[in-house]
Amino acid sequence: MRNLKPILLSGLLFVGSVGLANNNDSLIVSGIVKEATENSHLEKLAHELVDGIGPRLVGTPQMTQAKDWAIKKYNEWGIPARMETWGEWRGWERGATHIDMISPRVKSLEGMQLAWSPGTKGKSVTAETIIIADQPDSISFQQWLPAVKGKFVLISMNQPTGRPDYNWEEYATKDSFEKMKKNRAAQSEAWRKRISKTGLSNKDLARALEKAGAAGIILSNWSSGFGVNKIFGANTTKIPTVDIALEDYGMLYRLTESGIRPVISIRADSKELGVVPTFNTIAEIKGSEKPEEYVLLSAHFDSWDGGTGATDNATGTIVMMEAMRILKKIYPNPRRTIMVGHWGSEEQGLNGSRAFVEDHPEIVSNIQAVFNQDNGTGRVVNLAGQGFLHSYDYLGRWLSKVPENIRKEIETRFPGTPGGGGSDYASFVAVGAPAFSLSSLSWSYGSYTWHTNRDTYDKIVFDDVRSNAILTAILVYMACEEKEKTSREKAVLPLNPVTGKQMEWPAQRKANRKGGLD
Structure with a gap:
């Protein structure tokens, strides 16, 4: 019994210290919860x-x-x-972006310049639109490039639908939904090949269009939801690059494709701030x-x-x-x-x-x-x-x-x-x-x-x-x-x-x- 006393005492001290630690934990945790919820x-x-x-x-x-x-x-x-x-x-600072279609009718378009996009120097730039051409190879593409001079170049695929898949799945027939997905996949692959045949990376393509005298670059990076686009950075150094919402971009694309030759006006204010x-x-x-x-x-x-x-x-x-x-x-x-x-x-x-x-x-x-x-x-x-x-x-x-x-x-x-x-x-x-x-x-x-x-x-x-x-x-x-x-x-x-x-x-x-x- 005499030998057990130190063991029992140390055991009681250990239990006591554990109890104090657990109690302290509970106090701190309850204090955190109370402060977070009440203040x-x-x-x-x-x-x-x-x-x-x-x-x-x-x-x-x-x-x-x-x-x-x-x-x-x-x-x-x-x-x-x-x-x-x-x-x-x-260093760069965003300013306001104004994008308007002025022909064949007047309509303000939803869109914005990309991060680090060059501005338009306080003025509006007005020009027709042109769709990036589907050329058989990079040599043919280089021969086509002069056609972009003085025009806004559309470089994104025209999405076949602005409805996200969950909306189709809820309301469309199964056959209709499957047909849409099949057509979209084929269209996406065709567009991927169109861009690939230029022989240029995204950055080099933007620079090539800029060097050829394009007035600006227009894209639409749809994010597969109602009214939502992803906005990243521009690859141009002198001309504006803007993203236009799917609905307005699709309209411009269809008008351009059908030969109506829409004219748009862009003013993109931004400032270069050095390093x-x-x-x-x-x-x-x-x-x-x-x-x-x-x-x-x-x-x-x-x-x-x-x-x-x-x-x-x-x-x-x-x-x-x-x-x-x-x-x-x-x-x-x-x-x-x-x-x-x-x-x-x-x-x-x-x-x-x-x-x-x-x-x-x-x-x-x-x-x-x-x-x-x-x-x-x-x-x-x-x-x-x-x-x-x-x-x-x-x-x-x-x-x-x-x-x-x-x-x-x-x-x-x-x-x-x-x-x-x-x-x-x-x-x-x-x-x-x-x-x-x-x-x-x-x-x-x-x-x-x-x-x-x-x-x-x-x-x-x-x-x-x-x-x-x-x-x-x-x-x-x-x-x-x-x-x-x-x-x-x-x-x-x-x-x-x-x-x-x-x-x-x-x-x-x-x-x-x-x-x-x-």
């Missing part, structure tokens, strides 16, 4: 960022405004924040016990600028900002340092996060976990281990503290396979840091908001975003409190089903630190 800043943050500042294309004044706004917000919450420059980019710095926005809450170890919140700050970048990636941005705000209030003295990275130029190849990984090996080598969010407004429904063999252990424990109504939605896959791209978590996975994507429910993201002209505030589902902020804050808290440093041991990867060879861990890729200047 949410999400709607205000989204309004100020999405409506007030707008899209955040790399190299634009709006990206700089967003950085200044975020730093000010963090400082108001008592969280030190800073800008970290990592490269430079072509400007690119940067990340960083904020951190210093750790009290292990300040040299980091739990990293991650979301890219930049966007394309067809809409206002609401679900790609203002939602991910405000989730991380709200999580930081809540943690500073409820958990002000974290065991490890909590850092948030709002990355620049993710859309051009994860450049901001790749630059951070290159520039901060001392941080990357001491990362406890990275949580990244970047695929729309939906609540998180997937969390994979990214190929880290023991991720099931610590992620499973951390998730167990998340309220059941949030946790039950999340499907986990362990150990999973490492992501080689797609979003900024991949920059960290490539160098062996445990980084995880908080992957969201779709809400028709791929068709309706991803890189489109409809990615706007009204598409945000705040109940889902609030759920994600709670989830993130709890995971960060648990990662900070974890006694041991997380394991970086990698799983043996499976065979690639396409090649039959064993998959390899993704290689680290360099950031493009000088973009848009060629």
